Amino acid sequence: MSEHELRVSKIRDGTVIDHVEGGQALNVLAILGIDGSEGLGVSVGMNVPSDRLGRKDLVKVEGRELSQSEVDVLSLIAPEATINIVREFEVVEKNRVTRPDRVAGVLSCPNRNCITNADEPVETRFEVVADGVRCDYCSTVLRSDIAEHIDV
Amino acid sequence: MRQDHLITATQLSRDDIEAVLDRAREVAADPEAYAGRHGGTMLALCFFEPSTRTRMSFDAAAKRLGIDTIDMGDVDSSSVSKGESLADTVRVIEGYADSIVLRHPSEGAATLAAEFVDVPVINAGDGAGQHPSQTLLDLHTIRENHGLDDLTVGIMGDLKYGRTVHSLATALTNFDARQHFISPESLRLPRSVRFDLHETGAQIREHEDLEGVLPELDVLYVTRIQKERFPDENEYHRVAGQYRIDADTLEAAPDDLTVMHPLPRVDEIAADVDDTDHARYFEQAHNGIPVRMALLDTLLENAEAAEGMEVDR
Numbered sequence: 001m002s003e004h005e006l007r008v009s010k011i012r013d014g015t016v017i018d019h020v021e022g023g024q025a026l027n028v029l030a031i032l033g034i035d036g037s038e039g040l041g042v043s044v045g046m047n048v049p050s051d052r053l054g055r056k057d058l059v060k061v062e063g064r065e066l067s068q069s070e071v072d073v074l075s076l077i078a079p080e081a082t083i084n085i086v087r088e089f090e091v092v093e094k095n096r097v098t099r100p101d102r103v104a105g106v107l108s109c110p111n112r113n114c115i116t117n118a119d120e121p122v123e124t125r126f127e128v129v130a131d132g133v134r135c136d137y138c139s140t141v142l143r144s145d146i147a148e149h150i151d152v
Numbered sequence: 153m154r155q156d157h158l159i160t161a162t163q164l165s166r167d168d169i170e171a172v173l174d175r176a177r178e179v180a181a182d183p184e185a186y187a188g189r190h191g192g193t194m195l196a197l198c199f200f201e202p203s204t205r206t207r208m209s210f211d212a213a214a215k216r217l218g219i220d221t222i223d224m225g226d227v228d229s230s231s232v233s234k235g236e237s238l239a240d241t242v243r244v245i246e247g248y249a250d251s252i253v254l255r256h257p258s259e260g261a262a263t264l265a266a267e268f269v270d271v272p273v274i275n276a277g278d279g280a281g282q283h284p285s286q287t288l289l290d291l292h293t294i295r296e297n298h299g300l301d302d303l304t305v306g307i308m309g310d311l312k313y314g315r316t317v318h319s320l321a322t323a324l325t326n327f328d329a330r331q332h333f334i335s336p337e338s339l340r341l342p343r344s345v346r347f348d349l350h351e352t353g354a355q356i357r358e359h360e361d362l363e364g365v366l367p368e369l370d371v372l373y374v375t376r377i378q379k380e381r382f383p384d385e386n387e388y389h390r391v392a393g394q395y396r397i398d399a400d401t402l403e404a405a406p407d408d409l410t411v412m413h414p415l416p417r418v419d420e421i422a423a424d425v426d427d428t429d430h431a432r433y434f435e436q437a438h439n440g441i442p443v444r445m446a447l448l449d450t451l452l453e454n455a456e457a458a459e460g461m462e463v464d465r
């Protein structure tokens with residue numbers, strides 16, 4: 001067993017998000033809404049040497065599985081990420097994230113004058129474009145600042 | 153145009169635009185042929201933001217087609233001020249009318265409205281977003297004066313918040329048009345519009361002053377720079393002054409330059425331009441009637457066709 005696999009297998013049950021672009025680990029936690037207060041066991045590796053990325057971040061969450069909408073948003077800030085589901089110390093499932101065509105209900109529109117920020121009975125909806133996302137309602141383009149507008 | 157609604161200019165293909173403008177030409181040539189064509193139908197005018205010009209233009213266009221109009225009235229006196237959502241408002245109004253014209257201060261309002269109703273929705277301005285019916289009459293004016301190909305257009309003024317600019321710039325990407333954008337640094341095109349222009353590979357150039365590019369232009373589209381866009385009044389006067397034109401400015405322009413403005417203007421086009429052959433902004437405003445008639449006619453025809461299909465099923 002390689003050192004890498006040892007690293008991701010250390011938790012008993014939960015999720016390991018691997019191959020996160022260096023520097024994005026805390027944003028990954030933000031997407032998952034994890035700040036430590038919920039009592040989950042969380043460990044974060046930052047700037048770990050990686051063949052694929054040069055340096056990568058790594059997030060391990062004990063006792064938590066990801067929803068599809070969380071994975072969708074994750075794919076925007078960590079397009080290379082792999083998601084490992086761990087049970088009884090074994091990686092039982094390993095998935096690459098895929099960029100969806102649209103993300104609904106997870107991001108808030110940064111345009112304060114957007115109709116989705118008024119009190120209307122709609123979810124936000126963003127089209128995933130080459131280097132970011134774009135509001136279906138007001139066309140505002142959101143790029144590197146995606147993590148600041150997560151609203152899960 | 154096979155669409156049910158008119159929400160943004162980005163939804164319009166060259167064919168869509170030409171079909172409406174061809175029809176507008178027919179309407180202008182023989183308005184009698186269109187009189188009463190949609191008798192017995194109702195159009196709701198929902199203006200959540202003050203407007204006299206656009207509202208009257210739609211009202212007049214509708215009535216010439218025999219369409220009756222109902223007007224929501226001023227927002228102050230309507231249930232909107234009681235906190236009703238836009239989604240609720242349009243769902244109620246859908247029961248009163250066969251089509252809805254909507255102006256709203258929030259970007260994306262028309263997109264949202266169209267998701268909640270089955271009748272055609274026409275966006276008559278959503279915040280700093282889009283104003284596509286204005287664009288159709290702008291294009292009609294350009295087409296009648298120059299045609300829509302091999303065209304050099306200068307768009308000047310408030311490009312950041314100007315919804316007529318956003319719609320026009322995106323619609324022009326359907327044609328062989330070079331676009332020059334002339335504005336102060338702080339009022340350049342927003343990222344959302346650049347995105348659409350970039351996607352289409354449109355040829356655009358940006359300038360801080362008109363002088364250098366004026367001799368190349370077929371069309372100069374002027375928009376108002378509003379005082380509210382500047383934190384400081386002196387700064388506003390200094391900047392706005394640089395984007396004003398008068399008859400002297402136009403000495404350097406080609407003889408057949410067409411000067412347009414979505415109106416109302418304040419002082420960005422001096423009154424002495426009105427007497428030159430360049431001035432087309434009143435003609436442009438008048439074009440609102442045949443173009444909006446053609447648009448309403450098209451959308452109602454589409455809606456009727458769609459309804460017919462549902463009945464068949």
Ligand SMILES: [Zn+2]
Pocket residue numbers: 109110111114115116135136137138139140260
């Ligand atoms: Zn938006």
